[in-house]
Amino acid sequence: MSQYLADIKETEFFIMDEEAHHVCTVARCKEGEEITVFNGKGLQYTGRIERIQKNFVRGSLLKKVPLRRPAVELELFFAPNSRTGLEEVLDKGTQLGVAAFCPIVTARTEYDVLKRWEDKFPRWRQIMLSACKQCNTPLLPEIYEPVTFLHAVQDKIPSLITYEAEETHTVSWGLEKLCAPKRLRVYVGPAGGWTDEEIVIAAQYGILPITLGVNILRAETACIAAAAKIL
Structure with missing residues (x-):
């Protein structure tokens, strides 16, 4: 499952600008499709795309992925x-x-x-x-x-x-x-x-x-x- 950088809130995620372009135009994801999102700081979730607009994607968080952090x-x-x-x-x-x-x-x-x-x-x-x-x-x-x-x-x-x-x-x-x-x-x-x-x-x-x-x-x-x- 593809992974995308997102702004992760309590129950939702938001993908914007170039990353949203990649979701919509390059990967051709559709509303209702499940993807993996992460915030670059350790949070990672599976989520469902709820709405797609130009340079903007909003979705709901489904399940948190356990973090595996290096020992050092x-x-x-x-x-x-x-x-x-x-x-x-x-x-x-x-x-x-x-x-x-x-x-x-x-x-x-x-x-x-x-x-x-x-x-x-x-x-x-x-x-x-x-x-x-x-x-x-x-x-x-x-x-x-x-x-x-x-x-x-x-x-x-x-x-x-x-x-x-x-x-x-x-x-x-x-x-x-x-x-x-x-x-x-x-x-x-x-x-x-x-x-x-x-x-x-x-x-x-x-x-x-x-x-x-x-x-x-x-x-x-x-x-x-x-x-x-x-x-």
Whole structure:
């Protein structure tokens, strides 16, 4: 059953604008048809369409779908190497259950994610929304304003950093060392890797370096691998 983002009230749901266009024109849903609706914050229901108008759909809620929430609220702070690479991380990370994303700028970052990022946000959100529909999750991730690595590490949140020179300490070790936190941040660097200075700075803020295996991974692959191992 198709899933759509909706404004969910006590007994009704409302779908508007582009999402309503998708319901009516793309999916060609009809009044009386049952669909699944979600609000992006964890609520998910089966519902029945009661009325369809231009760019507006109203329906009644039938049954609440139990929420299956990941054991860890994972924030993925990563240095994208390209537009397509960033979008790949948003898509796959959302499907895995990442709670929040933040593109970061490091010493070796090549893609200027800070430039006109506000213009890119609607597309990023649409990618995450499509991924939510694909994997039938009611949780739409947050995406934070891009920041520099030096700014991000100052947040006092239990954190891991993937590091190609680390050979011993795994994700499991890091989670155990941090006492299996409910909220966790993981940092993934750019194609050129972290500088020695950045690793020293991370250590100063209590961020633990971990390995993802014996092979050197593409930055995008490292993001997916880290999220999959943690979640």
